[in-house]
Amino acid sequence: MATGWAGDGAVQDQIDATVDDAVKRARSRMHKGPSLTHCEECDAPIPEARRNAVPGVRLCVKCQEAHDQEEAAFSGYNRRGSKDSQLR
Numbered sequence: 001m002a003t004g005w006a007g008d009g010a011v012q013d014q015i016d017a018t019v020d021d022a023v024k025r026a027r028s029r030m031h032k033g034p035s036l037t038h039c040e041e042c043d044a045p046i047p048e049a050r051r052n053a054v055p056g057v058r059l060c061v062k063c064q065e066a067h068d069q070e071e072a073a074f075s076g077y078n079r080r081g082s083k084d085s086q087l088r
Contacts (some may be wrong), residue, residue, distance in 0.1 A: 031056030039063050 007013075017024060035051035039060035040046065046060055 031058050 033056050035046065035055060035057045037046060037051070039046060040058045041063045042060060044060040045063070046057060051057055052060070
């Protein structure tokens with residue numbers, strides 16, 4: 001398969017870079033420090049099991065699900081398109 005300007009491992013490099021970016025983004029959004037006992041958005045109690053499972057948790061499950069749905073609308077775009085893929 002002809003790849004134009006792309007090197008031999010360009011496709012895998014692009015995939016690796018996209019995965020690395022997603023991991024860095026997820027890690028940067030993780031809360032640190034003690035977990036809250038009540039949700040910072042709706043003030044609902046956060047169960048002890050959730051506080052133990054998710055260190056630094058700040059939202060109840062319902063608010064976290066709503067937050068995750070909002071985030072999902074903006075994720076999934078590969079911003080590292082290679083020069084070769086832009087010219088196709």
